[in-house]
Amino acid sequence: MKVVYLITTKGHGKGGHFHSLNTVANALGRVHDVYVINVGVQCSPSLDSSNYKISFVKYKGYDFVGTFFKLQKIVNKLQPDAIHAFDVESFAFGRLLSIKLKQPSYLNKCGGPNPKLYYPKANNIVLFSHENKLFFDNCKKYQGVNTVLIPNRVLPVEIDKARVVAFQEKHKITTEKTILRIARIGNHYHQSILQGINLAKWLVEQGCNVKFILLGTIQSNEVYNHVLEFIDQNNMSRHVIVETEDEYTQNASNVLSIGDIVVGTGRNFMEAASLDKVLLVPYLDDKYPLLVNNENFNQVFKTNFSPRTKIANYNSNLNLIAIKDVIDNTIKGESRDWFDKNFNVIEAVNKYTELYKTSGKRKFFVLDIVLNILYSIKGLVLK
Numbered sequence: 001m002k003v004v005y006l007i008t009t010k011g012h013g014k015g016g017h018f019h020s021l022n023t024v025a026n027a028l029g030r031v032h033d034v035y036v037i038n039v040g041v042q043c044s045p046s047l048d049s050s051n052y053k054i055s056f057v058k059y060k061g062y063d064f065v066g067t068f069f070k071l072q073k074i075v076n077k078l079q080p081d082a083i084h085a086f087d088v089e090s091f092a093f094g095r096l097l098s099i100k101l102k103q104p105s106y107l108n109k110c111g112g113p114n115p116k117l118y119y120p121k122a123n124n125i126v127l128f129s130h131e132n133k134l135f136f137d138n139c140k141k142y143q144g145v146n147t148v149l150i151p152n153r154v155l156p157v158e159i160d161k162a163r164v165v166a167f168q169e170k171h172k173i174t175t176e177k178t179i180l181r182i183a184r185i186g187n188h189y190h191q192s193i194l195q196g197i198n199l200a201k202w203l204v205e206q207g208c209n210v211k212f213i214l215l216g217t218i219q220s221n222e223v224y225n226h227v228l229e230f231i232d233q234n235n236m237s238r239h240v241i242v243e244t245e246d247e248y249t250q251n252a253s254n255v256l257s258i259g260d261i262v263v264g265t266g267r268n269f270m271e272a273a274s275l276d277k278v279l280l281v282p283y284l285d286d287k288y289p290l291l292v293n294n295e296n297f298n299q300v301f302k303t304n305f306s307p308r309t310k311i312a313n314y315n316s317n318l319n320l321i322a323i324k325d326v327i328d329n330t331i332k333g334e335s336r337d338w339f340d341k342n343f344n345v346i347e348a349v350n351k352y353t354e355l356y357k358t359s360g361k362r363k364f365f366v367l368d369i370v371l372n373i374l375y376s377i378k379g380l381v382l383k
């Protein structure tokens with residue numbers, strides 16, 4: 001089977017959905033002929049093409065028609081069995097190319113909140129979260145759309161021991177318990193970063209020897225400066241490490257072992273689970289992240305381990321006590337079992353293969369095609 005994946009770079013190209021596509025394409029590339037076409041302002045550095053071929057096509061928005069013909073030339077030569085887009089902008093091309101090949105269209109929604117404004121109608125939408133699946137299945141607009149839940153998108157993490165040692169030496173980490181948050185330093189993860197600092201402060205006040213590590217690229221200088229001010233205002237400079245250097249932020253999952261406990265969201269949560277880490281997630285209406293355990297795992301999974309997490313009968317004080325108990329007693333994680341059952345991308349290969357073989361329905365959704373093209377052009381022009 002031959003599969004073409006499409007994805008759009010509007011900025012740095014380091015977002016989670018690039019890593020998800022890279023993992024899925026590499027996994028399927030072991031058994032199928034996989035080709036990734038990256039359109040946009042630059043080629044994403046997250047696409048390593050270990051088990052697939054890759055092409056980059058420049059796309060600035062206003063040149064939609066010219067870009068389409070370039071893609072059509074590539075696709076005509078490849079003659080794939082399926083064209084699968086990993087974002088809305090590239091789906092504007094993918095659906096037109098699928099029509100030309102008389103094939104159904106495929107679109108991935110890679111987590112995130114449910115759509116509030118425009119989101120396209122595809123013949124098949126692959127979803128990463130139960131929250132999104134429930135939304136699309138219950139929305140009248142998407143009746144007749146085949147929605148498929150495939151959360152598996154992560155390989156077991158391989159730790160780069162040399163980088164881990166270098167990080168520990170640089171920041172003089174010795175006997176402290178470490179709480180790690182890997183996140184882009186911007187508006188989307190701002191509150192979850194502050195929650196981690198708040199947790200470290202509370203633990204220090206209880207007499208725990210801990211450090212909170214923030215590892216991520218700076219997306220917003222305003223948010224970055226506010227985080228530094230927040231650290232100073234709370235007298236936490238000795239207990240917080242902020243690392244933004246590319247040496248550690250690129251392929252950051254390879255240094256996950258610097259954290260004894262990991263505050264994770266989405267893909268990052270799943271990667272940490274492959275190492276059987278004790279895991280926390282940002283909590284929607286609290287100053288602190290939530291300790292994830294076997295009792296609340298399914299509730300947290302519904303929202304894809306996101307900052308939108310809420311659980312029934314939540315008690316902030318009991319949550320803090322449970323986290324301190326983990327610190328004091330070096331309690332091991334329960335997360336490797338979650339990884340094996342729910343996240344390992346190897347389990348997704350058969351699911352994607354079956355989808356491409358069995359999804360035969362084709363609908364054009366003509367008005368939606370127009371809206372999708374306009375959305376794509378706007379997304380690049382006004383990026």
